[in-house]
Amino acid sequence: MGAEEDKNKFATGIEIEEDKKDSSEEPYEFALNGEIEEKCPAMFTEHRADITYGEYTHGTYYSETCGLERGYSILLPADYNEDSKYPVLYLLHGIFGDEYSFSNDSGNKIKEIVGNMAADGIIGETIVVCPNMYASSDPDQKPGFDAESVLPYDNFINDLVNDLMPYIESNYSVLTGRENTYLAGFSMGGRETIFITLQRPELFGYVCAISAAPGIVPTKDNFMTHEGQLEESEVRFAEDAVCPDVFIVCCGTRDSVVGKYPLSYHELLEKNGAQHIWYEIPGADHDNTAIQSGLYNLFKQIANEKGSENIR
Numbered sequence: 001m002g003a004e005e006d007k008n009k010f011a012t013g014i015e016i017e018e019d020k021k022d023s024s025e026e027p028y029e030f031a032l033n034g035e036i037e038e039k040c041p042a043m044f045t046e047h048r049a050d051i052t053y054g055e056y057t058h059g060t061y062y063s064e065t066c067g068l069e070r071g072y073s074i075l076l077p078a079d080y081n082e083d084s085k086y087p088v089l090y091l092l093h094g095i096f097g098d099e100y101s102f103s104n105d106s107g108n109k110i111k112e113i114v115g116n117m118a119a120d121g122i123i124g125e126t127i128v129v130c131p132n133m134y135a136s137s138d139p140d141q142k143p144g145f146d147a148e149s150v151l152p153y154d155n156f157i158n159d160l161v162n163d164l165m166p167y168i169e170s171n172y173s174v175l176t177g178r179e180n181t182y183l184a185g186f187s188m189g190g191r192e193t194i195f196i197t198l199q200r201p202e203l204f205g206y207v208c209a210i211s212a213a214p215g216i217v218p219t220k221d222n223f224m225t226h227e228g229q230l231e232e233s234e235v236r237f238a239e240d241a242v243c244p245d246v247f248i249v250c251c252g253t254r255d256s257v258v259g260k261y262p263l264s265y266h267e268l269l270e271k272n273g274a275q276h277i278w279y280e281i282p283g284a285d286h287d288n289t290a291i292q293s294g295l296y297n298l299f300k301q302i303a304n305e306k307g308s309e310n311i312r
């Protein structure tokens with residue numbers, strides 16, 4: 001495996017064989033309730049012949065934050081039309097990734113999960129926006145495992161809130177407000193998801209941080225020393241904050257990249273009284289099984305909180 005290929009693994013997850021399906025499973029039936037399910041059921045990851053799934057397209061917006069034109073991928077529902085308005089999920093990739101990380105990896109089954117859950121009437125048709133999370137004003141700057149190279153990821157909060165979200169809201173037919181604005185991310189994207197949520201909880205009603213990378217608080221792992229975006233005592237919502245209705249933090253039990261860091265975030269959030277849901281995905285590594293589980297449970301929680309009357 002070449003170095004480039006090696007790096008790509010970080011962005012969207014290590015590839016795994018389709019070998020983890022349990023053939024001894026009872027027939028599965030979906031029930032809408034508030035319970036977390038460890039794995040995304042196969043009925044939502046499968047490609048169904050009778051469904052037309054949305055396709056990713058690519059666009060650009062001008063980022064005042066970076067002083068640059070920047071790219072995003074967007075997954076619109078197959079029947080997207082301007083007469084309807086749709087909720088939006090902002091989905092953040094891992095380190096070394098870009099706006100193509102999710103759209104180029106058909107193994108994550110994001111199109112299928114969103115399309116199947118909408119087709120089954122569990123969630124409303126939903127737009128997924130995949131930004132480029134490396135918010136640098138230097139087009140030649142490259143990510144890496146050192147303090148300076150990581151800074152643009154921490155700057156993404158500004159690009160997202162001040163540039164990308166306003167752009168999406170004025171150029172697509174979207175529902176706005178926290179109830180209709182979701183945030184999720186994997187690994188480095190999971191770390192920024194937690195950071196952004198703690199900083200701007202009023203903007204996102206439903207949040208899921210999957211396999212979040214270290215560095216929110218000071219630490220040293222196998223890759224680098226992290227100065228920390230926050231002090232441990234700051235890993236909380238402000239006293240008077242409007243908090244997300246759902247804030248999931250999850251990780252595979254066999255994550256070979258971020259290990260116990262997600263668990264440590266859970267423990268910090270709990271210690272500091274920040275309401276969230278924590279769960280582990282049995283057997284999952286730093287991989288698409290974890291991504292699928294997190295996104296599935298996020299949508300299930302959204303469905304459970306909103307109720308079917310909200311589905312057009």
Ligand code: FER
Pocket residue numbers: 009010011093094095096144145150186187188189213214215221222223224257258
């Ligand atoms: C680190 C360990 C993991 C880190 C980032 C990651 C910036 C991210 C991994 C990924 O996005 O897959 O120490 O520091």
